Amino acid sequence: MEDAEKRELPSYSRAEVSKHNSHESNWIVVDDFVYDVTKFAKFHPGGKQFIDRVAGSDSTNAFYKYHRRDVLETVAKKFRIGCIREEERRKGKERTLEKKKGDLELVPYAEPAAFAPSVSGKPTSLYYNETHVKFRKACRLFFDTHVAPTCVKADENGEHPTKEVYELLGKNGLLVARMPKGPWMRDVVENCGVELLGGVHVNEFDSFHELIAHEETCRLGVPGYVDGLGAGLVIGLPPVLQFGRPDVARTVGREVLLGKKRICLAISEPAAGSDVAGLQTIATKDPSTGDYIVNGVKKWITNGQFSDYFTTAVKMQDGTFSLLLIDRAWGGVDTKPIKTSYSPSAGTAYVTYENVRVPKEYLLGKEGKGFMYVMFNFNHERWYIVAGTNAANRLVLAECFKWANQRIVFGKKLIEQPVIRGKLAIMAAQIEAVQAWTEQITHQMNVLSHEEQSVVLAGPIALLKFFCTRVANLVSDEACQIFGGRAITRTGMGRIIEAFQKSNKFAAILGGSEEIMADLGIRQAMKHMPNARL
Template structure:
């Protein structure tokens, strides 16, 4: 059924209280009954430049496109203007943005990449569609109500083996059908994982992203790599099926980046260990409030570091910790009080737990960096759109030189970080895991430091570009506000910026040739 058509002259006659029409991008809306409920007041709609007129420019200076497609507003549309075509077309679900620098270069028409192959492109298309159809709606809802991510999302992820793929390439993918068969297990590499990390940022829900298995991403690898086969296989299948979650419980109130300072104690007893941490408990543990398994670093009787897998049960207590981002992340304070842990739950060897803990740090930090960079890129896109539609002093906001300067800095930061990331990812694909520890620990640490520092600069600049809207939780700048509020998490999780910077430099100095002179 075709839309009813009106002329501009017909619409212009409906310009008063009780009989009020407007035109937005060739569509005609009857606001007669809605006008008195308008958040900005009736007077805004009765303005002589809006009532009965084409209000497209005014609308998009105050509202995001998403307002037009909400059911309660969409029903106000009564037709369209004869002879006019819709000019504003939002990016289709799963599609690519045409805004400059909104996509990484390898996804931009006319550009080429030495890294990404055809199967990467197919994977990206399918994964973005999944993120926007399944994850984004739940992410936005849970970010608001603070509840844990919906079980239905975990179930859908499990069907496509997304939970397994999030841990990167490896034997754990063997025999699995990945993303409906788009990529084979033996083809899956770190660039596929990079795509996953970057596409997840589209949820614009920082707490939810961590809640959707952030603890598993860092808590399960030690179980896979150091757990006894029976224990490993049981937990892997439970987690990959979406039924259980892990958490890495290493950080304590007195030990953060200094992992060697852990004080949680594991006393050896008959058949296993008795763990207590009531005085010095694990803190800031992602997914801790709802995780089923905890990978825990403990001090042994000999003073060495031992890593144990602890299942939620008697003696394990988790309490939520309030942070600037949503409770949906499940950030927790955990105490262990005389918890019995069977001997078979030992990960690795007694008193050699530091190796277990450190083994996953490079991959963890690299993964966090993929998301940090893509989140920054999405903010660049928001700013480019805004300066193009926002008018100041009768001209587009981008007519101001200071605004163009901020945009130039934002673009330079995100593009440099993306290219460094892709270079390191290429090395990861061609190095054994042991070699990655030797050659890439420093560069990954420095990249994460650079990415999170520049992200905070971009967040600050974005707020200045959006003005008051950039610090408002709803409306035009809501994504800017959310980013500015939650961006410090990336700078702390996985190691503070100063610690990572020092790590990168110390590794470089250890490799300095003894005969190097100016």
């Protein structure tokens, strides 16, 4: 791509560039492209002197001390006037790696092992086949093309993902691909015109495709906006599809999976987080109609600010719990934004229900069985949190590798310092351990029924989530030390690290806190502990 562009531009010798070495005519070279930055120098955020001191020179190394490569394709491109003659261009490994949209990373540990560059080209995992490879590449291309160019700015501005973005996700199957396996996928593909990316057929789709869909969504490096892209859907729609009346599940499922409507899960309350049994939102029954009247509040509801539907846990008059699907359009539902550590793009909300009348047809499953349905849904939610968190872990690790290979300190690259290699080793080892355990559990999800999963996997998934969020804490800490001051700067080289270090704790709390996960994992294991002495 770069070579083709260079053929279309005027070419200059390095001697010609060197003549433009003053503030009156300032040309510089970066990656063999020639830029006229005479006017830009006056507006350079870091000050005019930084530009003037490199006038007329090859400033490639100086540029990469302060900037990410994407600056060349955004801010700097408008000042590009030509390129260096071919015979004088930079040679060897120091040339910047050309990466096209949709390309997988070549950086060590930037991709799961099964998708990392292989000399032989042979499959390196029994879990994945060619459909998974095609699906990942197609997802990567989709996000690079349709989401990545605008998501950083939207996240900075606190903008919610637009309905147009949701509909594009829906049309390309990236909403239904994030659901547990079920007939709803065949329905939207065969009856609603949805096409799965990578040419994947409905019969081929499995839990590993879903894992890939979560990973590719969550590797964008903008945590708030990423959660805005459907975190509420991933945890709020499955109960509707699995336990709702067939007509309700079909209608609502199609609306949400096509991106026409949005949904969230409303369980947590000001006085009830991990303690689900402490819910105080009340549903009373109208004896004349069988409808439910709901009053109460929910807090920290991801996507609640812009959702149309609320999958809501309520307490019945007899003290049992039920799940209701509530439509904002019925009235009595009010949402207010909650300011959290990451961007308002996630639409985190405080939700108030005031005498909301819910038709009896919108009861999910059986009355009084809501607690069981919530627990049933938690396995999938926690697995999804692990998938997204470790994808973010891996993105941060890749950033650390790139920075350590680019940053020059004390006269040599940062990567040449043993202490830095030690930090990279700790992160890589932990991330790969999470990945291996995740894939092993994902395989079990492929072969076990939902009922079997609720018995067999509840404990392991809880422990995996506990382990993954502890790893995220470690990754954040080590990455901050590697990036230094840039790790606490919202823009520039350390943007991804800064975003991660203020958001990784979300995963440690949402879906069940670390302490609850650790205890649950062991309590589940003890159910199968033989009652015997040593």
